[in-house]
Amino acid sequence: MSARDWIDKDFYRELGVSTDASDAEIKKAYRKLARELHPDANPGNSQAEARFKAVSEAYGVLGDEEKRKQYDEARRLFGTGGLRSPFGGGFGSGGTNFDFGDLFGGSGGQTTTAGGFGGLGDMLGNLFGRRGGSAAATGRPRRGSDVETEIRIDFLEAVQGATVPLRLSSPSTCDTCHGSGARPGTSPRVCPTCSGTGFVSRSQGAFAFSEPCQDCRNTGRIVDDPCPECSGDGVSTKTRTLTVRIPPGVDDDQKIRLAGQGEPGQSGGHAGDLYVRVHVTPHRVFGRSGNDLTIKVPVDFTELALGTTLDVPTLDGKVSLRVPPGTASGRVLRVRGKGIARRDGQTGDLLATLQVTVPSTVDGKAREALESYAEAIAGQDPRPELTRLLQQRS
Template sequence: MSTDIDYYELLGVERTADGQTIKSAYRKLAMQYHPDKNAGCKDSEAKFKAVSEAYDCLKDPQKRAAYDRFGKAAFQQGGFGGGQQDFSGFSDIFENIFGEFMGGRGGPGAGRTAARRGADLRYDMEISLEEAFAGKAAEITVDVSAACEPCGGRGAKPGTSARSCPTCGGAGKVRAQQGFFVVERACPTCHGAGEVIAEPCAACHGEGQVDKRKTLSLNVPPGVDEGTRIRMTGEGEAGARGGPSGDLYVFIHVKRHPLFEREGTTLFARCPISFTTAALGGEIEVPGLDGETHQIRIPAGIQSGKQISKRGVGMPVLSGRGRGDMVVEIQVETPTKLSSRQKELLEEFRATETGDECPASHGFFSKLKAALG
């Protein structure tokens, strides 16, 4: 029987057949051509071996994937066959199929990590609410690893260069066969860099980086809030072996304000007023973060807890136009120190009360009397 017959044709299934279909087809053919049922028949024996070989390949997802792409060439040089097995040929085929998903080489030197981007850094900055309102130009000092100037961050002595690692051939990785699998790990000689430095730079001792304190200018835009993140591109740690630097992220923290609380672009303030202003109405002045004094009109008869909005005098919109609102919450203050004349006037006022002046309290006591009979 020819050994070139397609495995799918041997089992009588489509190339898209699932595992269960392939298994059922094999069992049917195996029972038909089993040597015990066809004693002495050479053709049946050959057919049984052929369908067994086909099923052994197609039942394994990895073997099947290799067969679908390369045919029986995937199992030459031993491959998944019996006897003395040499998996080196199949490991290359397997990597071509699955390397993109499992970190395969993808070509000479693809695993090399000589040039690597530097790490990002974080800096926490505390500002006042006034500074958050107006914005701020500031200078910050950070300690970073910077690229070594004499060697340009390469780590090699000026005038020399790194050479390809003799252990891994510049790949940065070495491979070892363990049974069915090819194990890949970082090269122990170059530690994944793919190159070694014979003459290290005296300034950085071959590291390509030196510790440095930098002073940076930072513009905090108006309207920043708690947790706002400002990115300073390329001001993070230097990259390894000449790689690009990381970024510096400045996180803003806004201190508590003695008068205002903030919610987005809205400013909230609690303002105590006298009971006479609450009763008769009037105006109060509230200083704003913009340095202006804002007039708030108080309607007569206002109660504690009432909120009054002043449009367009709140926090600026970050990276936009306009401002939010200021919301003033009224707190009516009862006087604790009265002169004799003030007490006389209040006594005269109480003598003229009818109950209509304070409908809420009058209604409450009326209901209470009715409830008690």
């Protein structure tokens, strides 16, 4: 892809966000689109697969603070017509715009091997993965991009830890050519235009710019006989199954890093990392507060008034809780060391909240007993503070 093609793309429109969108808004939009367009959710849908790749490419730029800054600056300079001068007007005689096609196309000017021209050309080099310095640095190894995916596990798996298979469709080193891009039995040759640097310099009047070499597509190599599997890119999108170890005590929305499982590097560079975002399905009985395990225990009025002993479930069995007479509804009883154990050795507690239950209907002996109880406590005001306030206002 040429520099012009790259910059002409509207990555903001691909993600459906404004140019002043925050990092959080960009990430949210990407995650939503990635879930909708993922190949696993759209088997055999070539349009969805193409959109998935476009969205991933857009997030690869806008999701990186430095790349986004360079991308925005390049689009500000180029606009929709030509390269604009920061002082108003354009480069060239009479204040006319310097044609964008002259800068990145093949018309006009003198082309030579890049030899250290900086400025705008270096900035554009950064957009294509070059990290400053001379154009000759292009051929050095470059680390692959990081990849993010999501999984959902149940509550007990999150608390106790689990090993989960993960099916992932993502760019990976081509198994046929092992990343060279050339048909097996052949090898790429050094690009004669840029002498293997991936960049050339172009002189236009008083200006000289370094730009990606279009003959080798910024790789420094020419593949005469492309690999039939990856069409010469050295990278192919494929589905693979990984095993993810979920550590005990993982939190909802926590990320787990798998080193070297992201996109493959270039020119012998290391692969990026894979980040797995974990979503935890709530449990129907247990809850969680940090390392503490929480549970709501229904009790009736007599158990609180007279006291009792309750059996309460834990993660690995049960415990007996003593409820003292006169215990109020909503009281929390703590059981030390029966919470969530983490890898660092810390273990939380079990927090049992007592909640009084009221029957929807009362009849027979139960009603007679309650009516007798109400007569026995007649004259006792359960709401003294409210009664005092009402008297003050009457």
